[in-house]
Amino acid sequence: MWSRRPRRRRSPSGSDRTRSATALPPICWKTESTSGSFRSCSATASWRTPPSTPRWRRGRCAPWSARSTGWRCSRSKRPSPTAKRLRASLEVADIFRVAGPAYRAAHAGHLSLHQLKVMSAIEHCRTAALGGHVEACEECGHWRIAYNSCRNRHCPKCQGAAARTWLAEREADLLPVGYFHVVFTLPDEVAGIAFHNKAMLYDLLFRAASETMLTIAVDPKHLGARIGITAVLHTWGSALTHHPHVHMIVPGGGIAPDGRWVSSRPAFLLPVRVLGALFRRLFLTRLIALHDSGQLAFFGAIAHLAERRTFLRHLSPVRKKRWVVYAKPPFGGPEAVLAYLARYTHRVAISDRRLIDFDENGVTFRYKDYRREGADRQRVMTVPASEFIRRFMLHILPRGFHRIRHYGLLAASCRKASLERIRALLAVAPPAEADVPDEPADASRPCPCCGGRMVVIELFERGHQPRAPPVAALPNRESSP
Structure with a gap:
């Protein structure tokens, strides 16, 4: 299935891969009727008429990869090999999508509603199930689809933006x-x-x-x-x-x-x-x-x-x-x-970066054995997919x-x-107040092909796909009556 090599050298003492199925406490011993913190993220940019006439290009568009959150236009510049490798990396969401249904069936009646909602949020994060928006470049016509995030605090993909916002608020508190x-x-x-x-x-x-x-x-x-x-x-x-x-x-x-x-x-x-x-x-x-x-x-x-x-x-x-x-x-x-x-x-x-492999043998990931010292502390463990999900669910x-x-x-x-x-x-001066931009930062997101400004041209709801790419230019603001 999904595979990625570990970013470290093998131990000179031989293989350090550990196959484990350690018995841990069960996830839940009783059914609870609680609701989860599952929220859909609305599109970050709004409808607007661009100041210049964009030249939208025709052509079939295909996703960069089966798991990508964005699309590319066939006439636009292809993404770099580095970007492809990043998109092809294994994610916790991949494991949940493949092994989650069987896990829920095996533990039916022992998972709370809150736990089920967390699983659903992780599986659907940045997919069409949560909706999204289409954005296009005003200069070269490159366009792409961006799906919404789940914003669940247990989702590995949604913590970056939350951490940056929290840190910006705390930076002024430092002494x-x-x-x-x-x-x-x-x-x-x-x-x-x-x-x-x-x-x-x-x-x-x-x-x-x-x-x-x-x-x-x-x-x-x-x-x-x-x-x-x-x-x-x-x-x-x-x-x-x-x-x-x-x-x-x-x-x-x-x-x-x-x-x-x-x-x-x-x-x-x-x-x-x-x-x-x-x-x-x-x-x-x-x-x-x-x-x-x-x-x-x-x-x-x-x-x-x-x-x-x-x-x-x-x-x-x-x-x-x-x-x-x-x-x-x-x-x-x-x-x-x-x-x-x-x-x-x-x-x-666990972050997506620690995942190495996911196949019929189970999930392989990196961890630290604090009983060891030095470079030998970094270890590799393989557990069945159901055991990996169970361990992840322990920490909801x-x-x-x-x-x-x-x-x-x-x-x-x-x-x-x-x-x-x-x-x-x-005797320390208070921190200077940060300048608040007039426009949100997402409104001037650069184009990956030419560096031009990307603007949102369509919003679509949960469970829907966007319409076909635009084939005609939007009216120029200067030429409009």
């Missing part, structure tokens, strides 16, 4: 200080419980981790100041296993109770052992309270944990275990912070769940006032 990266991870014994209670325990993970950071930071024994936090939830390991953890980006300093700005040490923010101990206590205390109030659900292999004594016995070794909290070295500057946020904030369980977040949150000085209720106060304390 001229060092930024630290702190990660809070749940142990396996608790992660299994969180899998069956995603909304409740993912929220508890956010609250316990943020309260831990704010409590230790304001302690005079440590930083002695109130800090700001941007937190991002990830639920996966590199091999698509269930591994919930929170990434935090924290400015290196805060506002003391007396109003002063207190800077952290250049390469040290807070002690991770102290953070881990408080995080463990806060999380377990509230987890037991949720169990006592009957708000937790248990299914399958952990159904016996519904009994309180068994539940406490299950948590007994976790109370003595060191919970993983680690802090990475500070970023090199605001640009490095933005680059990191671009990689992490809108990431999905509950409907309406916020995976990016802000705390402390960066909380939405006080962010603007806090940033103004911090800049005044640091």
